[in-house]
Amino acid sequence: MAAQVSVHSLYRRLETIGKGAYGSVHKGLEIATDRVVALKIINLDTEDDDVGDIQREVALLTQLRDAPNVTQYYGCFLDGPRVWIVMEYAEGGSVRTLMKASMDGTIEEKYVAIIVREVLYGLSYLHKSSIIHRDLKAANILVTASGSVQICDFGVSALLATASSKRNTLVGTPHWMAPEVAHASAYDTKADIWSLGIMIYEMIKGSVPNSHIMDQVKLIQMIPRMKPPRLIEGEGSKELREFVAHCLRESPSDRLSAEDLLKTKYMKSIVKTPVTILRELIVRYDAWSKSGGTRASVADPLPWEQEERQE
Numbered sequence: 001m002a003a004q005v006s007v008h009s010l011y012r013r014l015e016t017i018g019k020g021a022y023g024s025v026h027k028g029l030e031i032a033t034d035r036v037v038a039l040k041i042i043n044l045d046t047e048d049d050d051v052g053d054i055q056r057e058v059a060l061l062t063q064l065r066d067a068p069n070v071t072q073y074y075g076c077f078l079d080g081p082r083v084w085i086v087m088e089y090a091e092g093g094s095v096r097t098l099m100k101a102s103m104d105g106t107i108e109e110k111y112v113a114i115i116v117r118e119v120l121y122g123l124s125y126l127h128k129s130s131i132i133h134r135d136l137k138a139a140n141i142l143v144t145a146s147g148s149v150q151i152c153d154f155g156v157s158a159l160l161a162t163a164s165s166k167r168n169t170l171v172g173t174p175h176w177m178a179p180e181v182a183h184a185s186a187y188d189t190k191a192d193i194w195s196l197g198i199m200i201y202e203m204i205k206g207s208v209p210n211s212h213i214m215d216q217v218k219l220i221q222m223i224p225r226m227k228p229p230r231l232i233e234g235e236g237s238k239e240l241r242e243f244v245a246h247c248l249r250e251s252p253s254d255r256l257s258a259e260d261l262l263k264t265k266y267m268k269s270i271v272k273t274p275v276t277i278l279r280e281l282i283v284r285y286d287a288w289s290k291s292g293g294t295r296a297s298v299a300d301p302l303p304w305e306q307e308e309r310q311e
Contacts, residue, residue, distance in 0.1 A: 007077035007084045013039055017093070023082070027089060037074060040085040054083060060131065060154045061085070067129075069122030071142060071152040090142035090150055092282040095203065099138060101281075101288035105206035109236050111281055112203045113270050115141065116243075118149035119196065120267070123258040126151075127189040136195035137176045138202050147278035174219045175208040180252055182223035190252035193261070197247025201229055204236045239266040 011028045017038075018025040028039035042054055061073035072088035092098060095115060099105050107115075119141060126133060133140075133151060140153040178194035180187040202208045209229035213219045228248040231241045243266045249255045261267060285293075 005077065007079050010077070011037065011039060011084070011086060013041075028086070030086075036089045036091075038071075038087045038089040040087065041079075042083045042085070044081045044083060057154045058083075058085065061087075063129070064126075064131075064154075067122065067125050069118050069149055069151060070125070071150045087152075088144070088150070090148075090152075091145035092143035092147075092278070092285070094139050094152075095141040095143065096137070096139035098143065098281045098285050099203065099206065101285040101293060102206075107203045107281070109204065109240055111278060112200060112236075113240070113266070114273055114275060114278060115143075115149055115203070116196070116200060117262070117267055117270060118275060119151060119199075120258050120262050122149075122151045123189075123192055123196070124262060127192070127258055130189075132187075132189050133192050133195075134181075135173055135176070136192050137173060137199050141199070143278050143282065145279070145282065147275035147282075149275065149278070174216050174223070175210065176202075177220065177223060178252070179224040179250060182220045187252065189257070190255045193247050193255045193258065194252075197244050198229070200240070200244050200247070201231060204231060204240070239269075242266070 010032070011030055014027040014029060016024050016026050023040065023042040026039040026041065028037045029035070030037055044054075058076050061071075064070050065073055071090070074086040074088070076086070077084045095107070099107055119136075123133070123136075133154065135153060136151070140151065142150045142152050144150065174182070176195045176198045178187060178191040181191050198208060210219060210222070210226075213222070228245075228250055230248070231244050233241075235241070236244075243261070243264060246256045246261060246264070256264070
């Protein structure tokens with residue numbers, strides 16, 4: 001699964017930038033080139049199922065080395081009971097982190113539209129490759145110093161046997177979970193489209209639907225019975241609200257695919273807008289941080305993020 005060469009001779013671990021269920025993420029330095037990287041360090045002294053998840057993530061990252069808008073994977077190394085997964089470093093952090101620098105915890109639509117367009121490029125590639133991400137949310141979307149948008153965290157992603165295959169395992173983070181996933185029904189790549197709709201809602205409103213419900217079991221039981229969330233007048237443009245409605249259809253077959261969403265009038269209207277405008281979000285976050293804000297991380301979640309994803 002991983003290279004046997006000493007990782008310490010190749011990479012230097014710097015500050016911690018996030019913590020999760022399996023381990024931690026660090027800023028790192030490739031010693032030979034001085035290239036800054038991200039180091040995901042995972043402890044293997046866990047249950048066998050967790051090791052299987054790690055192996056699946058590494059296999060998928062290897063397969064996705066040339067995928068657009070997906071975190072670039074550089075290698076995997078064993079270090080005693082730990083695995084170091086080396087990836088491209090995104091200077092801007094996650095979209096969830098960048099949201100925390102605004103007055104109300106939201107992102108303006110001009111930025112949301114670009115983030116969504118870039119995520120759709122990545123999802124279109126993943127779905128054509130029969131891969132479901134299964135945990136799409138603002139915390140799993142990264143922005144680089146140049147404004148490039150990257151989908152990260154493939155720890156619960158599924159590789160379908162064929163393009164028409166479906167899964168029925170309960171995975172993901174409950175608030176972003178599609179009804180068919182919560183219901184433990186068969187599902188496919190359209191589950192990611194629902195999560196994308198929830199992610200747009202999250203960016204525009206500053207929180208996810210039903211963020212007050214902290215009981216994960218209760219929420220999972222409720223999701224299939226609730227009407228799809230909607231943005232109302234005043235929450236984004238009419239075009240954005242219609243776009244979200246295309247994603248949050250109760251029946252997966254009624255949701256547009258990633259490829260079809262890219263063909264919508266709303267996405268076509270911004271097709272030439274450069275990603276460099278997203279650097280403005282990083283500048284704002286840095287200014288906020290220097291004025292007393294603290295760098296957010298997976299280890300410092302907002303109230304509705306204090307839930308572990310279902311695996």
